[in-house]
Amino acid sequence: MRKVDPEKHAAKRRLILDAAITCFARKGFHGTSTAEICAKAGMSPGNLFHYFPTKHTIIAAIVEEERQETAEIFRKLGEAEDLFAALLGFMDTILELAGDPTYSSLALEIAAEAMRDERIGTLAAANDAELQGALAALLRGAASRNQIDRTVDADGAARWIAAIIDGIFSRVAVDPGFKPKNEGAMLRLLLTRFLRPQG
Amino acid sequence: MRKVDPEKHAAKRRLILDAAITCFARKGFHGTSTAEICAKAGMSPGNLFHYFPTKHTIIAAIVEEERQETAEIFRKLGEAEDLFAALLGFMDTILELAGDPTYSSLALEIAAEAMRDERIGTLAAANDAELQGALAALLRGAASRNQIDRTVDADGAARWIAAIIDGIFSRVAVDPGFKPKNEGAMLRLLLTRFLRPQG
């Protein structure tokens, strides 16, 4: 009796997901045919559908993967000494990610699809809740150490920081003059003035 | 020799555009079939394609229409006495628009499509350039009257305000707890701290 080799299985899934990410970013979820993903991944539809029963499960897996990556980033971040600096560092990471058009496209595509497909909407909302929760925890920690203004509501501020993150990815789509790596200074100014202890 | 009645012609275009806006917001550009737009507008494909030769020209017309609407808002705004208050008022208008899920969906859909289709990308970039230009003019006017901090770069700040606007529309998509009409206070706090003259 033959068994599934989990490593090989995972590697094949990776191959498909990477191909799909490239395609979805370039042509959108609905604009990409499964045949295109097959071609990019170098396999037949029979093979592709062996690993993912529907096209929908492919994008769902991509969204779930992003959730894990975000959680990983925050796990490291919480250990920092200066938590406001940690927040600024996180925002630099976001700007770096936004510099990759594939990533920005994908973020937008997922947001757009979240409004159309309830299943993707639920997954995206879970990702967002986790991001906001982590941001709020960071802000609360920073407030308790007087690294930021204690009077600002952490949950409300976290929500607006999340909005700014969304905005960064949208900028890449509609503003050809927006170069993420040149925008760090103004972003830090914005966040510092918003959050620093008020004299 | 019969002539085109421009009013009737425009009315028919409106009918099609309104139907298309509803459909695109609900199911996305690629997810909407021309047959669905026909059904929503109550007409045959022959009729629809008489007014718009391709599906692409429909979304292009929608984007162009938004540009005109934005320009109209700013035309009124520049006449205000307190220009920073005018900016805050404009952001309230944005929050109001974002409260309409159709509008938010459409904004996201256009941004996503802008990354895929160069023609839409160019139109969206033109819209954005106009928005940023108007915001920067407002900021410069406010700075010259000492209503905001004179040391902040107007173009850079305008770009980040545009990012926040994008972020607002994305929030509606991924954050079910984001209710635009409850968020005015925190947004005003953010902008005030960012822009007010520093003591």
Add this chain to the structure above:
DNA sequence: TAATTATTAGATTAGTCAATCTAATAACTT
């Protein structure tokens, strides 16, 4: 080695799509 099952290819299916075509009708001009 034989049995078992995972993996793969590629043809196929049933349906959808944007856009075209034909033809009929409605409205305007002279």
Add this chain to the structure above:
DNA sequence: AAGTTATTAGATTGACTAATCTAATAATTA
């Protein structure tokens, strides 16, 4: 009224789609 052209309906086209099916092959175990 006659001529002209705008407007409309609806069938049709050819291409494409997600997903299935059949069958062959490869890898593993007993």
